[in-house]
Amino acid sequence: MTVEYPQMRDAGPNPSRNWDGGCLWQGVGVILGGLALGFLFVIVSFTRSYRIETSLKPEITVLVVATRTPNILATTTPNLEENQTPTGSPGIIQGADFLVGDVVEIFGTEGQGLSIRHEPGLTAVVDGYGMEGEIFEIRGGPIEMDGYVWWFLVSPYDDSKKGWGVGIFLGRSTP
Numbered sequence: 001m002t003v004e005y006p007q008m009r010d011a012g013p014n015p016s017r018n019w020d021g022g023c024l025w026q027g028v029g030v031i032l033g034g035l036a037l038g039f040l041f042v043i044v045s046f047t048r049s050y051r052i053e054t055s056l057k058p059e060i061t062v063l064v065v066a067t068r069t070p071n072i073l074a075t076t077t078p079n080l081e082e083n084q085t086p087t088g089s090p091g092i093i094q095g096a097d098f099l100v101g102d103v104v105e106i107f108g109t110e111g112q113g114l115s116i117r118h119e120p121g122l123t124a125v126v127d128g129y130g131m132e133g134e135i136f137e138i139r140g141g142p143i144e145m146d147g148y149v150w151w152f153l154v155s156p157y158d159d160s161k162k163g164w165g166v167g168i169f170l171g172r173s174t175p
Contacts, residue, residue: 096149105173116163120150
């Protein structure tokens with residue numbers, strides 16, 4: 001069964017001039033719908049939060065706070081006769097009674113901390129500060145410079161915190 005349209009009969013040899021659009025609007029609707037879905041997909045993909053997997057696991061570091069242990073040096077009083085004068089060394093240099101490997105604590109800085117220097121000496125560059133009560137391990141020294149005994153100190157908790165410190169602000173600590 002064929003349906004004839006009167007417009008097509010009068011069209012003559014070129015019937016496409018009178019075409020009414022047929023499927024055009026349906027095709028435009030499909031294209032616009034596809035573009036809208038694509039745009040929605042792009043928006044959702046940019047706003048979506050992604051979960052990033054890491055291999056880091058929580059670590060717990062336990063810091064044992066040492067108490068201040070004073071340096072008590074044994075002293076003896078020489079028995080001098082009436083006309084006798086003391087001779088010998090002038091005494092122990094303060095801050096020189098440590099050994100490499102000793103664990104020490106900073107004290108006596110009145111809260112200002114101990115300057116940790118790049119080299120022994122008062123004119124050396126200060127790399128950081130050791131705070132009152134902070135623990136260090138002696139890894140070098142002693143070196144006498146500028147009237148002080150200097151020790152190379154390294155933090156047992158942070159290897160990047162290291163340098164030279166004056167021995168008079170150090171006391172032995174038990175780990």
